[in-house]
Amino acid sequence: MSSSLSTVFRPLSRAVTYTRWLHQLIASVAGTLAGFVHGGTFRSTGMEVWLWIAVLPVPVLLAAALIPAVRRVEGLQAQLLLTPGPHGPEERAGTGISTTPSLSWRDRGRTAGWLLLRLAVGVPVSALTVQLPVLSFAFLQAAAGHRTHFRGLPAIDAPHGWYALLVPLPLVVLLTVAVSAGSLMAAAAGLLLGPSAAERLAVLETRTERILEHNRLAQELHDSIGHALTVTVLQAGAARAAGSPEFTDRALAAVEETGRQALTDLERALRLLREDVPHPAARPVLADAERLLESARAAGSTVRAELSGPLAALPGPVSREGYRMVQEALTNVLRHAGPVPVSVRIAADADALELEVRNPMPASPAPVAVGRGLRGLRERAVLLGGKAVAGPDEDGEWRVHARLPLARLR
Template sequence: MPSSLSTVLRPLSRAVTYTRWLHLLIASVAGVLTGFLHSGTFFRGGCLTWLWMGALPAPLLVLAALIPVVRRVEGLQAQLLLTPGPHGLEARTASGIATTPSGSWSDRGRTAVWLLLRLEVGVALSALTVQLPMLAGAFVKAAAGRPTHPTCLPAIEAPHWWYGLLAPLPLVLLPAVAVGAGALTTGAARLLLGPSAAERLAGLEARTERMLEHNRLAQELHDAIGHALTVTVVQAGAARAAGSPEFTERALAAIEDTGRQALADLERALRLLREDAPRPADRPALTDTERLLESARAAGSDLRAELSGPLESLPGPVSREGYRMLQEALTNVLRHAGPVPVSVRIAADADALELEIRNPLPVPSPEPGSGDRGRGLRGIRERAALLGGEARTGPDGGEWRVRARLPLRQLR
């Protein structure tokens, strides 16, 4: 089939052509229903019947548009018939048609215009759907030599065989009009039933929140799983090198405890991905610091810790993010320096929480774009910045130092 002919006929093979056609035919039902409320001449008026169908329901539709839920009903119907296909959240957003009730007078006004437009286009298409096949039939009769008087159309008083050549034209014109009317209606639906400025802003904020939550989740997984794998690798290597059954037993116990914690973190992350968000209290906080320190000690680090201040009364976000920052700092020590002496200081007062982790050099300074080595330290700085604080990482007098300060007054 030539490409040009294929392009012309392709719309006729698409289901959306016929669902849009149906959507417009349904609009004319309002005219029929209001016709029953009119005098009996409504159904005996010939061509005037179609004019009544396009005029009588108009006031009722304007009043209906004032009801907020009408916009939701029209949006759902338009999505189903004008843009058929998958209707998940992303597909509904991509359709450009809102399915929320009217939230303002602007929404009601646009809904009223939509209802009137759909009525007029629907009635016009319904009239053509009825009249054009009748015209084709009239041409066939005229070609057979019989005078015809089709409704709402000029009479054919002088039949002739050449009317047979015109018979296919109405049948070709009808689907072309239906395709055009469907495309017009779909564009109008996106314009008149599309999200308002407030709804677009709310949708943008919701998508931004989801992206931020996914980024936070990725950082949590990096910190938690990275720490667990680092401890496991260091413990396994140390146990093999030590050749001591007693040391091996302690290493296996530490690996088991770290693995359990990693599995708990993974399950928490999976619940969040399933939109079954865990309660904030389910996430580890600085009150669980001892477990984290013991894990580092079990990996061979000579760790000295100084904890001061009311850690249990810290605001939840500060306590949870502080735990992750400490976890990532200890992971970096084990990954890049091995089981070396580590000094940890955690101090909380009424104004701020301070974290400081020191260990002897060398710890390779992560270069930009160096992959995981830079991602963890960057995550520490990002966590601090989100809470209005700051974090510094790098060499300091022969030691590698991670220092963070998180303000508390603004979060209480």
């Protein structure tokens, strides 16, 4: 029994019940204003006044629906008054109610339907909000023995004490109608003010771009931080094994430089993830490739490099992704083969950029597994319209080779 009563009275304790009620009352404002403009409206009697209020603003509402900004205003009002809970940007986005202006005639048609529905529901609710409390007061006066006759209501010429039993009834009816109408309007708002197909497509594209950007950042962090940690571990191990103060100083200097660059890359990625930062730090390009080679040399590898072509003039996307691909290839060498001799070739011409990193295979090679690094390297090449391969060659060396076309990017 107590559970049933709690279910019945729960809407009375929710703020959204009253904001939805207010939303319905606001709908009759346009009709009231139209009634003042149309002379004689409020000299009518009974329900005729409310009929005029429901009919007079229809042409105005249909014309207003053609204005794109009206849909935005109605969407904001519906979000604030019809949906419960907080109303921050994330919560508003989850209401299913759009706040963008009308972009098509279909949007304008849905807006017109929404405005007419608001009027059709709001005017009766407004009429009951005015009349039913007056009816309760009339029953109360009749119970006290007074004859009553209020405008728009039947006269009570035979007052009696039993009218006291009817006093709560109009208020119960009013609350039931207000709660039901509020739920109806909240559901209708999602249908008539919900995102159009074009809006849903735009949201999907934005979300997809965000996911791709996050995946790209994750790949860059994997390449940059993985490279830095690999070099640092090798340098620390070599310094401890060498037992030479001079070598230890060089190793610490290399660790410091590698760590500083990794921190720069990490800060740039974090700046990209923070939406309030409009200009993230510049990403490294192939013109900075010498820094990668020195890092590998400092880790103990003998690096033979061949750099040719106008690397500084490469298109930005190719140069940045090419840098990361060389970095990942060198990281794989240090991680899996150790400080072995490495051959690096970076060649650019008018048609393509070629990247090649070769190193001797370990004496007892582990089973080849395609990890995130090599997979990311291939994905970078494919996104730029190129191709990357990695694996042992006929000379018994591990070879990473990528070719990125340039002609269509210039």
